[in-house]
Amino acid sequence: MKRNVKSNGNLKSSLAVLALAILGGTFFSAQRASASSREPVVIPAAVVDQPLSPVKGEQTAVFAGGCFWGIQSVFQHTKGVVSATSGYAGGWTDKPSYDAVSSGKTGHAESVRVVFDPSQISYGTLLKIFFSVAHDPTELNRQGPDVGTQYRSIVIYTSDEQKKTVEAYIDQLNKAHVYPRPIVTQVTAFKSFFAAEAYHQGYAERNPDQPYIAINDAPKVANLRKQFPELYTDKLAAN
DSSP states (O other): OOOOBOTTSOBOOOHHHHHHHHHOHHHHHHHHHHHHTOOOOOOOOOSSOOOOOSSOOOEEEEEEESOHHHHHHHHHTBTTEEEEEEEEESSSOSSOOHHHHHTTOSOOEEEEEEEEOTTTSOHHHHHHHIIIIIOOTTOTTEETTEESGGGOEEEEESSHHHHHHHHHHHHHHHHTTOSSSOOOOEEEEOOOEEEOOGGGTTHHHHOTTSHHIIIIIHHHHHHHHHHOTTTBOSSOOBO
16 A cells, blocks of 8 residues: 655655564665665667657656656656656546545546656657656556556657657567566546645655655666666756
8 A cells, every 4th residue: 555645745654664663674774775776677769759859848748657756756867857747647536636646536646747858858768767767567556565546557648749659669568578567558648737735746855765765766766877877867857
């Protein structure tokens, strides 16, 4: 079950935190080391992609795949990303709250809106990062310890070009048998995006020693730096 969060951004007691408290610091250190040492999935670049634009600009992409804290952190550390905002998308409820989305009854998933400069990074490269280090696209309606449709894997496209690219890329990865199981990522058109509450924005960066972040999210950024050194930056994109 996903960690619960108080309105002020602090964590309530969760199973993960209770286990760490009971078993002690040695267990936590081992878990953190294990998570940090996980190897990223190596996948090919998208064959169908748009070339880098000759002029600077801004385009928007939306991704969902588990807790938005980690995905936001990954894209905030990606060169060419102007901003990465945690929020809710893919459902039918207007102005959803964190508690409502966590109930699984809004249809929304925890999502991240990524605004990027197509002269610096292509949409296909963002997809490569999303499918390799940001989440596991073969987990259905869950991601790691977080279970429910609000944690499902989705790519929400904002243009026909993005739709063509992501559909071709998923087909490419499945045919290459990159993963031991088929990709279950949904591909859907953009309808709306609702920014999450302020305390969720930049949460992983502000709480690096929080157990959930250290175990589940920090390794994603470490893998971004390892697998994509030319795209990693310490200068955070806006949120």
